[in-house]
Structures are given as C-alpha cells and as structure tokens.
Amino acid sequence: MFSGVTGLFDRGQKLKGTVVLMQKNALDIDALTATNNPTGIIGGAIGIIGDVAGNIIDTATSFLGRSVALKLISATTADGTGKGKVGKETFLEGLLTSLPTLGDKQSAFSIHFQWDSTMGIPGAFYIDNYMQGEFFLVSLTLEDVPNHGTINFVCNSWIHNSKKYKTDRIFFANKTYLPSATPAPLVYYRQEELKTLRGDGTGERKEWDRIYDYDVYNDLGDPDQKASLARPVAGGPGNLPYPRRGRTGRKPSKKDPKSESRSDAIYVPRDESFGHLKSSDFLGYVLKSATHRVIPNLRSKATLQLNNPEFNTFEDIRSLYDGGIKLPTDVLSQISPIPLFKELFRTDGEAVLKFPPPKVVQVDDSAWMTDEEFARQMIAGVNPHIIKKLLEFPPKSKLDSKLYGDNTSTITIDHLEPNMGGVTVEQAIQNNKLYILDHHDLLIPYLRRINATETKSYATRTILFLQNDGTLKPLAIELSRPHPQGDSLGPVSNVYLPASEGVEASIWLLAKAYVVVNDSCYHQLVSHWLNTHAVVEPFIIATNRHLSVVHPIHKLLLPHYRDTMNINSLARTILVNAGGVMELTFLWGDYAVEMSAVVYKDWNFTEQGLPNDLIKRGVAVQDPASPHGVRLLIEDYPYASDGLEIWAAIKSWVDEYVNFYYKSDADVVKDSELQAFWKELVEVGHGDFRNATWWFKMQNRTELKEACTILIWIASALHAAVNFGQYAYGGYILNRPTKSRRFMPEKGSVEYDELAKDYQKTYLRTITAKNDTLTNLTILEVLSRHASDEQYLGERIEGDLWTSDSQPKQAYKKFGKKLAEIEKNLIQRNNDETLRNRNGPVKMPYTLLYPTSEEGLTSRGIPNSVSI
Structure with missing residues (x-):
C-alpha cells in the first residue's frame, strides 16, 4: 500500500x-x-x-x-x-x-x-x-x-x-x-478504464479498438454467397443455445438480416491478437493460408488430376509418411517458398507431399486394429472423457418416443455373456464392469438428413467389459439408422460382435470404424471446439469488462485467456463456418455446429471440473479416503489418473491465492467487480442458462475457488488432453476416420463379396476419402503443434513481475514445482508394465497431460490457455 x-x-x-x-x-x-x-x-x-x-x-x-x-x-x-x-x-x-x-x-x-x-x-x-x-x-x-x-x-x-x-x-x-x-x-482511473473496455455496444469495431462485448453465433453462415451456406443462429432467445462470442458489429447480411455479413478479417480486441507472438502468429498464418490456398490445390490437383482419387490399400496410407505423393509442379510452387509449409509437407526437389509418421503407427502399424487398442483409446486417446458406466440394461434412450419411436437398445444378454468369462450382465453392472460409449441419441434426429448426402452412417452404441487385467474389452456394437418408412417407427438396428477371422473380422473392423467416425465428430465439434474454445470466450469478455487489471482474479485468470479469442475468430473464418474444414471433412457436415448446440443444452459449468465429470459419468465414486476425494472404478484410466493430479495442483494453487486476497466470505460478497463479472457471465455470456439453478451464487470463497479451478482446468489441461494428440492419433486416418461413405455390406450383396475378397479396399471406400484425408492431415498437424513461445501451466509471460505481492508469487512457484513433480510421476507410470492402458498395443505412452513440452509436434505439454 x-x-x-x-x-x-x-x-x-x-x-x-x-x-x-x-x-x-x-x-x-x-x-x-x-x-x-x-x-x-x-x-x-x-x-x-x-x-x-x-x-x-x-x-x-x-x-x-x-x-x-x-x-x-x-x-x-x-x-x-x-x-x-x-x-x-x-x-x-x-x-x-x-x-x-x-x-x-x-x-x-x-x-x-x-x-x-x-x-x-x-x-x-x-x-x-x-x-x-x-x-x-x-x-x-x-x-x-x-x-x-x-x-x-x-x-x-x-x-x-x-x-x-x-x-x-x-x-x-x-x-x-x-x-x-x-x-x-x-x-x-480504475473505473474509467473498465468503462472504456465495455464500450457502448454500438458500431462496427475497428482493429485498434479495445472493446469487449457479446454477440450470438450468427456469422458462421454466408447466405449472401450461396443459399446453401445459410446456417441457423446459435445463441439467444428463440435460437439454438450457445455460448456468446465477441461482438464485431459487422453489418447484417443482405439475404438474412439475422445473420452477420462475413469478412476475411474478424475483429478481436487488439490485445487478444497473435501479433506480439512469433510462432503462434505464424501457425495461425499457416492454418489460414493452408485452408484458403494450399488445400484447394491439393484437393483438385494432387488427387483428381492424377486420376487416383482413392486410397486402394493400407500401404497407400503409409506412403503419405514413408514415400509421399508426387505433386504437380504448379501445386509445389504454391507451397515450397514458405519455410513452415516446407517442413509440414516435406516438399523437396522431387515435389513430394510427405507427412510425419503419426505416433500411433510409429512402433506397430497394425496394432490400431486390435480390440484392446480400440477400447484403450476411449480412456487414453484424444477423446478420453466420453465413456460412461452402464447403469441399466438394455441401454435406453432419452429421445421423444412420439417423434422417434422406441430407441431402446437391441443388444441382448445373449450378445454379451458368451464373452464375459462366466460373469452375468447383472453381476457385471453391480460390480462396475460394464461401460458404454454412446453415440446414439445425438445422431438419430440428424441421420436421415446426413445420409441423404454422399455420407452414409449410423448411430452407435458400444458396450465394453472391464477385465481383471484392467483393460477394456468391446463386447458388442449396435449400428442404428432411421426406419425407411418414418422416424416414429423407431430405428432399424443391427448388433455386431467381435470376430478375428474371415469376412466376420472385416465386418467387425467396419463396425468399429462407424463408432470411431461418430467419436471423431463428437471430439472435434463438442469435446474440443464447444467445451474448451467456445465456452471459455464469455469468461474472457466478462473478465475484461468488469475485473480491473489490478483485480486479483483478473491477474489469476489472465494467463488462461491468452490468444483464445483470436484462434476462435480464426475458427469461425475457416474451420467451423459454413463450408469450412469441419463441415467439409467430418460426417456431421452442414449440421456440425447445430449438433454441438444440441449437446450444449445439457452443459453444466459445475460438472466441467474433472472430479464431478468422472462421478457424473459413473467412472468414479466419491471417496474421502482417496488422495483426490474420488476413487476410479477403472483404476488404470490414464486421462483420469493423470488429470486428477493436475486438477489437485491447480486447486491447491487457487486455494492459496484466493485465501490471500479474500480473508472471509464477506469479502467475496462485497467485491463489486467480482459480483458484476459473475452476474454478466451468467446472464449474458452463457445467457441461455441464465435461469439454471446449478450456477455458483458467488457468495463465498469456496464457490469462487471452485469456479476459478474449473475455468483454469478447462482452458489448460482439458484443452491439452483433447487437442495436442490430434495428429498423433488422427493423423493416421485408418485409426480415426472422420467420415463414412457406405453402409455396412449385407450378406448376398456385391459389396459383401468385395469385402470378402479385399477388405482393405472396402474399408478405404467406406471411410474418409483421399481428398478429405489430405485436408485433415494438413489441419491436424498445425493444430497439434506447440509454438516456440508457448506459455505452459505454471509459467507466466510477465515472469516474476505479474504482482508485487510476495506470498502469491511464492505460492505460484510452489505450483510450478508441484507440476514438475507430477511430470516425474507420470513418466514413472508410463514405465510401469502392469498398467496396460498406459501404452497399449501401439506402444504409445499417454503423455498428453505432461505439463511441459518443447516446440513442435510432441503430443505432450499443457499450455496455460486455448491458444491453438
């Protein structure tokens, strides 16, 4: 003072x-x-x-x-x-x-x-x-x-x-x-600066503006360019529910007054842009230019002009990393002068498009096909927090039966028990041995429209059994699609069982592919885009509008906002927009963001923290005797066990910090800026849930600490877990296809005979095509990279000068030391051969929650923020 x-x-x-x-x-x-x-x-x-x-x-x-x-x-x-x-x-x-x-x-x-x-x-x-x-x-x-x-x-x-x-x-x-x-x-001066940052809510924002304000997602479509590019508004009364984005003030489109007109550059408050960064700036540039120029050239010339629009064998996929694809010289001329493109595409004098080998096939290029690896990636892959404990059998649906008929699963006890080692379904449920990856209810209302395009797919349910060695064993996959005579008649479903020989093994491999396609879409549009990128943006806006830069909570949260608004604006320009990469190369197509909005209807901020998420999914139970207050029912669950250590470290740091500045609950209540921040976040930023009863009331220190811990977890560890392994797993399209283009072959059909003769060719004709694969690999490699100037959890760009108070600085250093200890623990875990889910058949250790990383494509490291 x-x-x-x-x-x-x-x-x-x-x-x-x-x-x-x-x-x-x-x-x-x-x-x-x-x-x-x-x-x-x-x-x-x-x-x-x-x-x-x-x-x-x-x-x-x-x-x-x-x-x-x-x-x-x-x-x-x-x-x-x-x-x-x-x-x-x-x-x-x-x-x-x-x-x-x-x-x-x-x-x-x-x-x-x-x-x-x-x-x-x-x-x-x-x-x-x-x-x-x-x-x-x-x-x-x-x-x-x-x-x-x-x-x-x-x-x-x-x-x-x-x-x-x-x-x-x-x-x-x-x-x-x-x-x-x-x-x-x-x-x-404190009050006036906040007024400046709030602005007056009018006018189109200019590059130099420093105004933080809200808007709905009405800028993803482009009806002025083409009617088919119109998209529904997400967010606001009468629309699909969605978090709010930063307001730009661009004029309405001519053909749809509810939609905002589009432009190549989207306003973000000036200090939210990449500009002061070196590598992040360039990665953003590569992402944008790859989408606008390089990818269209690759799609039109590197495949179609070469009269080879399909992969014919699995070895053709391997050639992307081992030998590469010969490029026309005009395509090469679009790529090679840019240093990072030269690194990304491995172009040389022979004009070859060559990608780095994804980690999932660096040791064994066929282990991804095993049932054990298929199941392991549900708890140690890039989308490791969707699997749930099976609570009832058969699994039921929450869909309106009047509209969609009876969607109760057709999987029976007879399907499951022969592969359960003498355990009954009832015993397995009682002993926490049955789990489900459920991609059914979200898909059914959209499948008829999705399948009316060149894509062909199913809603899926996958039931898994927890074995005594700690691994998960898939027991059955149900594929469902709408009844040909109407939705109200209920879906047409078929159940597929594991097989290791003959055409049945090929059928089973295809069944797993349909599951992974659904999981890939859910991962990219919900787990990644919605639940990290989109949900954090309203917090950034509300913080800057109501918490002064000298406010302790502003200082606590600031590192976890770095570059998020900017990468989100870039995503709205080229990734999640109408006709963008996600619509182009993922099964959900034109309904991508709309379907993520359907999932957002069930979003609950208090359930986004890791312990509550694990308990909600039934994969953990409360246990005061356990180190983190919860006990995992799948003990060898890499994402959960690693994540709980990171969560505890964040929570401990936040506890110390908040207790230093808030000596009592009364201090929280009388903090005018904090109360204004929280009120606007609830009522405007996530305004579609303004009347939800689950919001923290922000009346005591416990609520404040929990809210800050959840937010930091989302922006740092959760985003790292679902982002930086994208190329490691999805860079091998056989392992994580994003589209399916054919239905399952039926006995007696030509397709079935083709499958029996050449399962690789049939598999490749079913999953993501070559054009879309090249697009996916290009984008996933950029998104999975760390910048050289990345700020990781426990680091701050301001060094030791972020506050003048010594006790919080010491607490933050202790946080950094704790993260270093955790990383050593995680390395030891990965070396423990008794933990079979740590490496799996692909011999790929789970490193996504290691706190630190080097620059580049590392599949590890927890940045402070959603920065790419």
Missing part, C-alpha cells in the same frame, strides 16, 4: 525509468492471408512482406524525439477532484543496448520524469503514440523511487496512434487490489 509520502522528494527531482517495447512485426497475419493476388498466396505474401518492410519507419531510433510520451499518475496524492495527480508529459530518451533482460525483438529506452514531493507515489501512467504505426508496449520500470524502491508496470499491449482512441491509454503498476482497497486517487 502507498503511504507516508510527505517529504520523500526534493522539488525538481526526476524519476528514472526504462520503457521496453517492440515494433510491429513485419509478418502481418491479416495482410498475408487477406491477399487476392492472382499469383497465389506465395507471390501475394512475398509482395506484401516487401510492402510492409519497405514502409516500416518505426525503427528503434524513430521512437526518440517527440514520438512517444508518458505521464505519471499518483496513487497517493489527489488533485482537487479526488483523482490522482497527473505529471508532465515526458518523452523517450536514449536507446539502451545492454539491458540483459531484453527479450527477442525488444528495444529499451531511458526516460526521466519530473516528479516532486507534492505528487506522491506513482501508481499509473498515460501513454501517447504520436507516430503513424502501432507498437507493442512491454513494460515501464521506475527505479529508486524514494522510500519505495522499484515500481513495475507490466503492460503487454498494442499502442496505436493516439488519435485512434476516444480515451487516454492508461496502465497501472503491478499492485493488486480488491475494489474496496484501491487507493482513493486511483479509483476514478
């Missing part, structure tokens, strides 16, 4: 400071990817890079003179209106070249402020940029402040020309205050 400042300064004394900033990156993602240059993305990009580089006048020395000005604001001495006194405008001085703490591309400048005893202790500052271009302000450090020492201002923000702003740009020292403890001279 600032106090006792009278007489600290001599009149005319100057305060010495250091300003650290970065120039705008010449590789501008929006400029690079928005080009319509007829020479293609490569020529267009190179031309734009040259234009940008040629026009950069903001060299390090150009910041000197009267280009950038700062004014200190007192935290202890008020003017006549009660606001902290503002010092004189001061400009940057000399360029410092020997500062040891400078980061890459950063420049440091000295500055001296006129500041005397009447001004008190600085607690904030204004900054003005008088240059044309923007720059990235990293920090201001004031040295030798009398009776105080060093004051740090951590900024990490883009600064545009001052004429772009309606209010002055202000930054606060790294002090942390609850609203009621804010020094009186800073109260006005």
Whole structure:
C-alpha cells in the first residue's frame, strides 16, 4: 500500500525509468492471408512482406524525439477532484543496448520524469503514440523511487496512434487490489478504464479498438454467397443455445438480416491478437493460408488430376509418411517458398507431399486394429472423457418416443455373456464392469438428413467389459439408422460382435470404424471446439469488462485467456463456418455446429471440473479416503489418473491465492467487480442458462475457488488432453476416420463379396476419402503443434513481475514445482508394465497431460490457455 509520502522528494527531482517495447512485426497475419493476388498466396505474401518492410519507419531510433510520451499518475496524492495527480508529459530518451533482460525483438529506452514531493507515489501512467504505426508496449520500470524502491508496470499491449482512441491509454503498476482497497486517487482511473473496455455496444469495431462485448453465433453462415451456406443462429432467445462470442458489429447480411455479413478479417480486441507472438502468429498464418490456398490445390490437383482419387490399400496410407505423393509442379510452387509449409509437407526437389509418421503407427502399424487398442483409446486417446458406466440394461434412450419411436437398445444378454468369462450382465453392472460409449441419441434426429448426402452412417452404441487385467474389452456394437418408412417407427438396428477371422473380422473392423467416425465428430465439434474454445470466450469478455487489471482474479485468470479469442475468430473464418474444414471433412457436415448446440443444452459449468465429470459419468465414486476425494472404478484410466493430479495442483494453487486476497466470505460478497463479472457471465455470456439453478451464487470463497479451478482446468489441461494428440492419433486416418461413405455390406450383396475378397479396399471406400484425408492431415498437424513461445501451466509471460505481492508469487512457484513433480510421476507410470492402458498395443505412452513440452509436434505439454 502507498503511504507516508510527505517529504520523500526534493522539488525538481526526476524519476528514472526504462520503457521496453517492440515494433510491429513485419509478418502481418491479416495482410498475408487477406491477399487476392492472382499469383497465389506465395507471390501475394512475398509482395506484401516487401510492402510492409519497405514502409516500416518505426525503427528503434524513430521512437526518440517527440514520438512517444508518458505521464505519471499518483496513487497517493489527489488533485482537487479526488483523482490522482497527473505529471508532465515526458518523452523517450536514449536507446539502451545492454539491458540483459531484453527479450527477442525488444528495444529499451531511458526516460526521466519530473516528479516532486507534492505528487506522491506513482501508481499509473498515460501513454501517447504520436507516430503513424502501432507498437507493442512491454513494460515501464521506475527505479529508486524514494522510500519505495522499484515500481513495475507490466503492460503487454498494442499502442496505436493516439488519435485512434476516444480515451487516454492508461496502465497501472503491478499492485493488486480488491475494489474496496484501491487507493482513493486511483479509483476514478480504475473505473474509467473498465468503462472504456465495455464500450457502448454500438458500431462496427475497428482493429485498434479495445472493446469487449457479446454477440450470438450468427456469422458462421454466408447466405449472401450461396443459399446453401445459410446456417441457423446459435445463441439467444428463440435460437439454438450457445455460448456468446465477441461482438464485431459487422453489418447484417443482405439475404438474412439475422445473420452477420462475413469478412476475411474478424475483429478481436487488439490485445487478444497473435501479433506480439512469433510462432503462434505464424501457425495461425499457416492454418489460414493452408485452408484458403494450399488445400484447394491439393484437393483438385494432387488427387483428381492424377486420376487416383482413392486410397486402394493400407500401404497407400503409409506412403503419405514413408514415400509421399508426387505433386504437380504448379501445386509445389504454391507451397515450397514458405519455410513452415516446407517442413509440414516435406516438399523437396522431387515435389513430394510427405507427412510425419503419426505416433500411433510409429512402433506397430497394425496394432490400431486390435480390440484392446480400440477400447484403450476411449480412456487414453484424444477423446478420453466420453465413456460412461452402464447403469441399466438394455441401454435406453432419452429421445421423444412420439417423434422417434422406441430407441431402446437391441443388444441382448445373449450378445454379451458368451464373452464375459462366466460373469452375468447383472453381476457385471453391480460390480462396475460394464461401460458404454454412446453415440446414439445425438445422431438419430440428424441421420436421415446426413445420409441423404454422399455420407452414409449410423448411430452407435458400444458396450465394453472391464477385465481383471484392467483393460477394456468391446463386447458388442449396435449400428442404428432411421426406419425407411418414418422416424416414429423407431430405428432399424443391427448388433455386431467381435470376430478375428474371415469376412466376420472385416465386418467387425467396419463396425468399429462407424463408432470411431461418430467419436471423431463428437471430439472435434463438442469435446474440443464447444467445451474448451467456445465456452471459455464469455469468461474472457466478462473478465475484461468488469475485473480491473489490478483485480486479483483478473491477474489469476489472465494467463488462461491468452490468444483464445483470436484462434476462435480464426475458427469461425475457416474451420467451423459454413463450408469450412469441419463441415467439409467430418460426417456431421452442414449440421456440425447445430449438433454441438444440441449437446450444449445439457452443459453444466459445475460438472466441467474433472472430479464431478468422472462421478457424473459413473467412472468414479466419491471417496474421502482417496488422495483426490474420488476413487476410479477403472483404476488404470490414464486421462483420469493423470488429470486428477493436475486438477489437485491447480486447486491447491487457487486455494492459496484466493485465501490471500479474500480473508472471509464477506469479502467475496462485497467485491463489486467480482459480483458484476459473475452476474454478466451468467446472464449474458452463457445467457441461455441464465435461469439454471446449478450456477455458483458467488457468495463465498469456496464457490469462487471452485469456479476459478474449473475455468483454469478447462482452458489448460482439458484443452491439452483433447487437442495436442490430434495428429498423433488422427493423423493416421485408418485409426480415426472422420467420415463414412457406405453402409455396412449385407450378406448376398456385391459389396459383401468385395469385402470378402479385399477388405482393405472396402474399408478405404467406406471411410474418409483421399481428398478429405489430405485436408485433415494438413489441419491436424498445425493444430497439434506447440509454438516456440508457448506459455505452459505454471509459467507466466510477465515472469516474476505479474504482482508485487510476495506470498502469491511464492505460492505460484510452489505450483510450478508441484507440476514438475507430477511430470516425474507420470513418466514413472508410463514405465510401469502392469498398467496396460498406459501404452497399449501401439506402444504409445499417454503423455498428453505432461505439463511441459518443447516446440513442435510432441503430443505432450499443457499450455496455460486455448491458444491453438
């Protein structure tokens, strides 16, 4: 706290400071990817890079003179209106070249402020940029402040020309205050900055704006381009339920006033963009340009022009990694000049498209076909949190029987018990031995429409038996599709049983493929997109609108928001939009986001924390005697056992942090900013659930700690678990197909005879086609990569300067040390041969929840945030 400042300064004394900033990156993602240059993305990009580089006048020395000005604001001495006194405008001085703490591309400048005893202790500052271009302000450090020492201002923000702003740009020292403890001279500035960030809810947002506001998902369709690209609005009264996104203010489309018109660049508040990052920026650029230029070229020329639109053998798939596909020279010219594309596609003088071998086939290229691996990936794969305990037999449906008939499963005891080693179904249910992967109810209402396209598929139920060795054994797969004479008659279902020889083994392999197709779609659109990317965005918006940067909860959550709004805007442009990658290459097609909205109807924030999720799915029970308060019923459950350790570490850190700033439950209740944040999050951000009774009331410390722990878990560990293994598992399309194009062959049919003669060819004609496979591999490899400047759980971009309070800093260091211990434990687990689910038949250890990683395609590492 600032106090006792009278007489600290001599009149005319100057305060010495250091300003650290970065120039705008010449590789501008929006400029690079928005080009319509007829020479293609490569020529267009190179031309734009040259234009940008040629026009950069903001060299390090150009910041000197009267280009950038700062004014200190007192935290202890008020003017006549009660606001902290503002010092004189001061400009940057000399360029410092020997500062040891400078980061890459950063420049440091000295500055001296006129500041005397009447001004008190600085607690904030204004900054003005008088240059044309923007720059990235990293920090201001004031040295030798009398009776105080060093004051740090951590900024990490883009600064545009001052004429772009309606209010002055202000930054606060790294002090942390609850609203009621804010020094009186800073109260006005704290409140005004939040007003600026909230905006007035009108107008189209511009690149330099710093306004956080909400909107519904009405920008995924493009009805102005084509009627078939119209999509229903998601979010808001009368629409499909959905979390809110950041408002852009773009004009309505001409053909559908409820839909927002589309543009290549989508507004996100300036400090949410990739721009200050090096590798994340480039990965975003690669993702966007791959979708716009490279993939269309590969789809149209690398397959169709080569008169080979299908894979014919499993070895053809292997050739993508071992030998590659010969490319036409015009396709190569679109790829090779970009360094990262050259790495991604392994192009060389022979013009070969070659991908890195996915981990799932690096040791054994056929182990993915085994039943044990098929089941193991439900608890240690890329979608490991969907499997549930079977509570009743036969499994029933929640669908309206008047609309969809009787959807009770047709799987019988006679199907199951012959493969259960003498255990009855009733005994297995009582002893927690039967589990189900259920992709039935979501699919049935949409299957008739989905199957009316070139895709052909089923709703699926898979029943599994927990064996004494800890592994799961698939017992039966039910494939269901709508009755040909009407939905109300109920589905037509067939049950398939494991087989290891003859055509029955091929049928069983196909049955598993239909299951995995459904699981792949659910993973990408629900587990990944909806339940991490989309649900976090309203928290980011509400935080910035109502929690000041000096608020302790803002500081706690800030690392877990890094780049999320930006990657989400990119997803709405090229991934989940109408005609985007997900609609193009996944079974759900045009209904992708709509079906995720159906799942969102059952979303419950309090159930997103790992322990509650495990209990809800019946795979764990409460047990106070267990280390984490729950006991796993599948003891060797890699995602759950690893996740519980990460969850406990996050929870312990959050407990210490919240207890430091909130001494009682009353402190939570009277925190005006926190209450405003939570109220708006519930009523607007996730407004379709505003009347849900499960929301925390935010009336005590326990609720606050639980809410923060859940949010951090979602943004960090949960996202890591469902994202960074995508290429490791899905990069081998045989293992995780995303589409099915044929129904199951029936005895006596030509297709059945083909299957008996050449099961590989039939399998490949059934699953994802070559075009879509190339698209998938290209995108999954980018999404599965870590940037070189990634911030992992337990790290902060601000280093040790994120707060001036020593106890929270020590608690955070303890959190980091605990994560390091956990990683050692997880490595030991993976070396324990008695835990058969840790590596499985594919000999691929479960590493997705290892906290750390290196750059690139590692299948490990927990970034702080949903950053890719």
